[in-house]
Amino acid sequence: MKQELIRNFSIIAHIDHGKSTLADRLLEETGTLSAREKADQFLDKMELERERGITIKAQAVRLAYHADDGRDYILNLIDTPGHVDFSYEVSRSLKACEGALLVVDASQGVEAQTLANVYMAIDQDLEVFPVINKIDLPAADPQRVKDEIEEIIGLDASDAVEASAKEGIGVHEILEHIVQKVPPPRGNPDAPLKALIFDSWYDSYQGVITLVRIVDGQLKKGDKIRLMATNKTYEATQVGVFAPHPVAIASLSAGEVGFVIASIKVVQDAKVGDTITHADRPTDAPLPGFQVVKPMVFSGLYPIDSGEYDLLRDALEKLRLNDSSFSFEPENSLALGFGFRCGFLGLLHMEIIQERLEREFGVDLITTAPTVVYHITTVKGEKLKVESANMLPAVQYIDKMEEPFILASIHVPNEYVGSVLALCEEKRGVQREIKYLTASRVMVVYELPLNEIVMDFYDRLKTLTRGYASFDYEPLDYRESDLVRLNILVNGEPVDALSLIVHRDKAYYRGKELVSKMKEFIPRQQFEVALQAAIGGKVVARETVKALRKDVTAKCYGGDISRKRKLLEKQKEGKKRMKQVGNVELPQEAFMAILKVKE
Numbered sequence: 086m087k088q089e090l091i092r093n094f095s096i097i098a099h100i101d102h103g104k105s106t107l108a109d110r111l112l113e114e115t116g117t118l119s120a121r122e123k124a125d126q127f128l129d130k131m132e133l134e135r136e137r138g139i140t141i142k143a144q145a146v147r148l149a150y151h152a153d154d155g156r157d158y159i160l161n162l163i164d165t166p167g168h169v170d171f172s173y174e175v176s177r178s179l180k181a182c183e184g185a186l187l188v189v190d191a192s193q194g195v196e197a198q199t200l201a202n203v204y205m206a207i208d209q210d211l212e213v214f215p216v217i218n219k220i221d222l223p224a225a226d227p228q229r230v231k232d233e234i235e236e237i238i239g240l241d242a243s244d245a246v247e248a249s250a251k252e253g254i255g256v257h258e259i260l261e262h263i264v265q266k267v268p269p270p271r272g273n274p275d276a277p278l279k280a281l282i283f284d285s286w287y288d289s290y291q292g293v294i295t296l297v298r299i300v301d302g303q304l305k306k307g308d309k310i311r312l313m314a315t316n317k318t319y320e321a322t323q324v325g326v327f328a329p330h331p332v333a334i335a336s337l338s339a340g341e342v343g344f345v346i347a348s349i350k351v352v353q354d355a356k357v358g359d360t361i362t363h364a365d366r367p368t369d370a371p372l373p374g375f376q377v378v379k380p381m382v383f384s385g386l387y388p389i390d391s392g393e394y395d396l397l398r399d400a401l402e403k404l405r406l407n408d409s410s411f412s413f414e415p416e417n418s419l420a421l422g423f424g425f426r427c428g429f430l431g432l433l434h435m436e437i438i439q440e441r442l443e444r445e446f447g448v449d450l451i452t453t454a455p456t457v458v459y460h461i462t463t464v465k466g467e468k469l470k471v472e473s474a475n476m477l478p479a480v481q482y483i484d485k486m487e488e489p490f491i492l493a494s495i496h497v498p499n500e501y502v503g504s505v506l507a508l509c510e511e512k513r514g515v516q517r518e519i520k521y522l523t524a525s526r527v528m529v530v531y532e533l534p535l536n537e538i539v540m541d542f543y544d545r546l547k548t549l550t551r552g553y554a555s556f557d558y559e560p561l562d563y564r565e566s567d568l569v570r571l572n573i574l575v576n577g578e579p580v581d582a583l584s585l586i587v588h589r590d591k592a593y594y595r596g597k598e599l600v601s602k603m604k605e606f607i608p609r610q611q612f613e614v615a616l617q618a619a620i621g622g623k624v625v626a627r628e629t630v631k632a633l634r635k636d637v638t639a640k641c642y643g644g645d646i647s648r649k650r651k652l653l654e655k656q657k658e659g660k661k662r663m664k665q666v667g668n669v670e671l672p673q674e675a676f677m678a679i680l681k682v683k684e
């Protein structure tokens with residue numbers, strides 16, 4: 086395939102601005118998708134993705150396009166994840182492209198997430214051109230959005246395409262822009278092979294499938310290949326493209342995008358960002374930018390029924406096969422028994438995994454509140470990484486504690502700036518910048534402790550701004566901080582799974598709020614239940630759940646049996662999520678109360 090007839094591009098968009106809908110339109114317009122497939126958005130693969138309307142895994146689809154200039158082009162659409170948790174994957178997907186469409190909702194305008202990805206694309210020298218989507222909406226204001234794109238991002242929006250992915254307006258024009266504006270790839274097909282892995286996943290029939298962009302050289306079926314990060318060699322048993330279904334081809338050459346199957350057993354051996362070369366004629370240096378992504382957020386996952394421990398372990402192993410950024414190791418809790426401490430890229434990643442465990446694998450879980458990784462220096466000078474309060478050494482052994490900070494950018498209409506600033510201050514933020522992007526939109530930049538973000542920051546931001554704020558963050562550094570371990574005691578027994586690490590200034594307040602929230606969730610039992618919050622040996626708050634007096638079904642007067650049964654069933658359902666702690670039954674909500682504490 087001649088490189089001048091290839092265009093590799095991706096679509097950058099804020100969540101819900103219409104990326105998947107537009108991608109499907111492009112597939113349809115180029116005849117890549119059959120009528121039957123149009124019913125469903127093709128690019129969002131997993132059921133969960135479709136339900137939540139978010140794109141998780143990057144994918145590449147080859148489109149054949151007969152352009153107005155009479156030539157036949159190959160357009161490779163490389164789909165990128167749309168969430169801050171997956172920004173490393175986004176960066177690698179963009180590396181596989183020469184250009185990007187910037188899709189902006191004509192009624193919403195530029196949002197924080199759009200910005201992060203668009204700057205990433207500009208940094209990587211991609212040709213970025215705007216598409217104003219959803220012009221069919223009554224609230225659409227394409228001119229305002231074009232002005233915003235020019236003012237905020239500094240991109241020329243004068244010939245931005247005005248489109249409606251929903252109604253198919255502007256789709257042909259977008260394809261022509263891709264052909265005319267995105268530069269063709271330039272790689273040397275005769276040089277030693279350099280192929281960038283920008284996605285990989287596990288398939289139970291084929292093993293690991295990697296999506297690659299050939300930067301230099303050629304990759305043929307049967308070639309002996311080497312993955313440079315692990316230095317392991319394999320045979321490329323299949324080479325192909327998604328069009329959109331997998332089609333085997335003889336070889337992929339410089340500039341092309343496709344998949345390689347090479348009997349790789351686990352995704353950990355074919356990490357995103359790694360370089361594939363030939364075993365017998367290797368390239369000198371791998372492609373730059375390879376990173377091993379590290380989990381940022383940790384949480385304990387425990388089966389409600391301890392008999393499901395093996396089931397949970399198998400499910401976690403299956404999920405890890407497919408997701409090299411997810412980690413887990415066995416953990417033991419006095420309160421919850423045997424479970425696993427799991428590491429995630431961020432909160433969304435965590436929710437996705439938890440949901441898949443319950444939905445696809447049928448494991449009922451108790452999850453503990455998410456925490457971050459703290460750096461501890463002991464009095465002996467040892468350095469520890471601690472990701473749960475229970476791993477924290479006793480105070481007398483700790484010399485210094487550090488916590489991770491992030492740089493958060495929040496975009497918000499100016500009427501909400503006051504509340505956003507108050508929230509950031511309350512969350513121990515350090516203000517960096519407040520900037521008017523337009524007359525009515527403001528960008529607020531704060532340095533914030535990640536520990537405060539994993540609690541309830543995002544939900545509160547959304548509530549305070551009625552959903553109008555958009556939020557993006559990147560890791561910054563570790564800073565020394567005055568942190569303490571807050572213990573929760575149920576009838577005098579410390580519940581290890583409920584301990585948490587908090588800033589000293591907040592410990593008293595958080596402890597107080599926590600026990601009062603827990604009180605709401607813990608059903609009355611045959612005896613009184615005391616809930617206490619303590620720092621070290623010092624109790625800082627106490628609440629009591631009074632003993633049960635009445636029969637719950639007593640109010641079902643008149644012997645209405647169906648109603649009575651319903652109530653009992655409801656109770657049974659509730660039981661499923663109960664965990665026996667000492668002699669007290671705690672529901673899942675009590676464990677999550679930590680997250681629901683408002684300050």
Ligand SMILES: Nc1nc2c(ncn2[C@@H]2O[C@H](COP(=O)(O)OP(=O)(O)OP(=O)(O)O)[C@@H](O)[C@H]2O)c(=O)[nH]1
Pocket residue numbers: 098099100101102103104105106107138139140167218219220221222248249250251252
């Ligand atoms: N009115 C209107 N709605 C649209 C248009 N394009 C997309 N939508 C709707 O906007 C919503 C979000 O569209 P998606 O294509 O799923 O958005 P996305 O950007 O892919 O979202 P993520 O996958 O979460 O990144 C859906 O309900 C679409 O039907 C459009 O041109 N006009």
